[in-house]
């Protein structure tokens with residue numbers, strides 16, 4: 471088998487595709503690693519050729535706000551991992567969510583979304599879109615019957631995270647997609663927490679996946695990036711309308727190269743993140759000073775059965791509350807030594823943060839109460855360190871209570 475055949479017809483395994491898909495080193499002087507195309511613009515052989523590429527009559531690149539060869543490889547690889555036709559890379563996860571929605575929403579449309587969302591997504595929906603005549607309705611999507619009752623002929627999109635940031639609620643992607651489609655709406659899943667290694671929403675019926683690639687896809691806390699994944703025709707619309715003209719939220723080629731590098735270890739990392747998170751969750755659950763633990767891998771998790779059917783593993787994120795509420799929670803956060811106090815997630819370093827005062831401060835206190843985000847919740851992003859070191863640090867921090 472030639473190298474070209476190997477890269478064009480790769481074996482089915484997700485790690486193999488994350489390493490090889492879409493790239494033949496022989497097309498680049500045998501370079502094992504795909505080249506980084508640091509260019510903003512592209513020279514045309516003739517004016518006519520440039521015109522044809524602009525008109526979409528001939529393949530080629532015109533300007534890196536629309537496309538770049540390094541980014542193009544990454545986009546095809548992400549689409550492949552998600553089991554989708556196409557993807558477009560953006561400057562951040564928020565750049566992906568806004569590029570997608572600005573492409574399609576019109577004044578008078580309605581979005582139905584789950585109760586719990588990442589703070590800036592919530593702010594964009596509640597404080598941004600609502601200024602332009604778009605209605606955002608929060609419905610408890612953990613109960614599909616509630617979506618059925620809430621759908622209207624104005625519902626353009628159903629949007630949710632699963633697991634949701636920060637309380638780990640799960641949404642049944644197949645069931646929600648079935649109901650949304652029956653009502654004429656399209657489904658957008660924010661797959662940042664799960665990644666395609668754990669859950670592939672498009673294979674379960676969703677229309678679009680969005681990612682903050684800043685997190686697990688990049689995996690090393692050194693970049694911001696995002697993706698929208700879906701059908702080719704729609705991804706082309708998002709690229710040429712939402713991204714090119716409305717947000718300009720384009721991924722930098724250098725960041726595309728870093729995400730390509732991150733993807734090579736994505737499956738390995740998700741295994742380790744999940745193993746470490748499971749042991750952290752078990753330690754917390756058994757600890758007398760911990761009152762609640764939200765982790766889909768625990769049998770006590772109310773949606774554990776859905777987690778088993780929808781997720782290959784349970785991921786690296788954990789929410790928990792300590793006895794004594796947020797003041798006690800802050801003591802734990804201030805007592806950790808190796809674990810870092812930081813927002814973001816999916817990095818090699820274990821991170822701890824307080825959603826109510828950090829990632830979810832865009833909600834008012836009343837809104838947090840209504841949306842299932844308790845003031846005392848502490849969030850951990852399990853890193854890749856040796857698990858005994860993480861457990862020991864947490865244990866000594868909890869012992870200060």
Ligand code: 4LM
Pocket residue numbers: 562563564565588590591631635660662663681682683684694695696813814815829
């Ligand atoms: C955080 N999150 O939680 P960019 N979707 C989800 C997210 O968690 C985030 C974004 C989108 C955090 C950032 C500080 C589920 C971000 C937005 O940050 O724009 O790449 O992604 O700690």
